[in-house]
Amino acid sequence: MASVGLLYVGAVLFLNGAMLLGWVEAKSAAPLNLFVGLLQVVTPTYLIFTAAGDPTIVLNASGLYLFGFTYLYVACNLWGGLDGTGVGYFSLFVAICAIGYSVLNFVKLGDPVFGVIWLYWAFLWALFYALLGRGVGRIGRYTGAVAAIQGWVTGAIPAFVLLNGWWGYSAGWTAIGLAVFAVVVFGLLYPRLTRPSADTTPPTERTPQDRGAAVSP
Numbered sequence: 548m549a550s551v552g553l554l555y556v557g558a559v560l561f562l563n564g565a566m567l568l569g570w571v572e573a574k575s576a577a578p579l580n581l582f583v584g585l586l587q588v589v590t591p592t593y594l595i596f597t598a599a600g601d602p603t604i605v606l607n608a609s610g611l612y613l614f615g616f617t618y619l620y621v622a623c624n625l626w627g628g629l630d631g632t633g634v635g636y637f638s639l640f641v642a643i644c645a646i647g648y649s650v651l652n653f654v655k656l657g658d659p660v661f662g663v664i665w666l667y668w669a670f671l672w673a674l675f676y677a678l679l680g681r682g683v684g685r686i687g688r689y690t691g692a693v694a695a696i697q698g699w700v701t702g703a704i705p706a707f708v709l710l711n712g713w714w715g716y717s718a719g720w721t722a723i724g725l726a727v728f729a730v731v732v733f734g735l736l737y738p739r740l741t742r743p744s745a746d747t748t749p750p751t752e753r754t755p756q757d758r759g760a761a762v763s764p
Contacts, residue, residue, distance in 0.1 A: 549611065550709040552583075552590045556614055557702020559583040560671075560694050563621070567691025577625035580618040587615030603656065610648050610665075613641045617672075635680025638672045645669035659722035660714075664701045667729060671697055689740040693733055700728070 559579050565571045591608035598604035620634050649665035652658045674690040677683045708714050 549590060549594065549607065550706050552586055552611060553702055553709070554706035555583045555586055555702075557698045557704075557706060559618055559698070560702055561698030564691045564693070564695025564698060567687055567694065569688075569691075574625050577622045580622040580625065584615050584618030584620075584622060587611050587618065591615070606651065606656075610644070613644055617641060631679040635676050635678065638675035639680060642669045642672040642676060645672060658718070660705075660718050660725065663722045663725045663729075664705065667697055667701045667725070670729070670733070685741050685743065689737055692736050692740055696732065700725070 562571060562576050562579055566573055566576045588611075591611035594608035594611075595605055598608070617634070617637065620637060623629065624631060624634055645665050645668045649662050649669065652662035652665055671690075671693055674686060674693060678686055678690050705714075
């Protein structure tokens with residue numbers, strides 16, 4: 548069940564990345580954020596209630612709420628034209644928690660692939676914090692590209708692997724490959740996508756509606 552949710556996390560990350568890149572109008576992204584946000588709240592609740600006290604299932608399910616609440620928060624921001632700083636500072640909380648979940652996957656659960664994937668998410672949500680919470684507007688397009696790529700690399704592709712029962716093959720090499728991919732691709736994209744755009748208005752001088760609609764994850 549969690550694998551199905553992961554597939555749609557990939558979809559909403561790709562859509563939100565496209566929004567930050569300027570390919571999708573902001574309010575049109577709100578419905579999918581709402582749908583996936585609800586899915587990522589209902590799914591872990593079901594898993595926890597049916598876990599029969601299994602701490603591993605509860606641990607894995609607990610992290611899903613971080614995504615569910617993010618997407619619900621974004622949907623509210625997009626529809627309400629709210630200031631994005633609340634989502635930004637919640638994203639800081641998510642980024643810190645994601646580091647903890649990464650460590651637990653490496654050390655306790657013995658899953659280095661998801662250990663690396665949680666680091667991907669920690670990086671992305673840290674970008675959301677910088678963009679929304681701190682108003683670093685020049686990373687908007689870069690954050691969008693990272694989100695869109697992660698939609699496939701950390702969401703859709705792992706979901707299909709899990710759904711087909713292929714998870715666990717060459718886990719160590721897969722984790723190393725994911726880590727190298729992130730460093731190379733995200734590192735190369737940074738100087739290309741952080742150049743000043745045509746809109747030179749500092750984020751702090753934009754209206755709350757502008758900031759909430761233009762830079763939501």
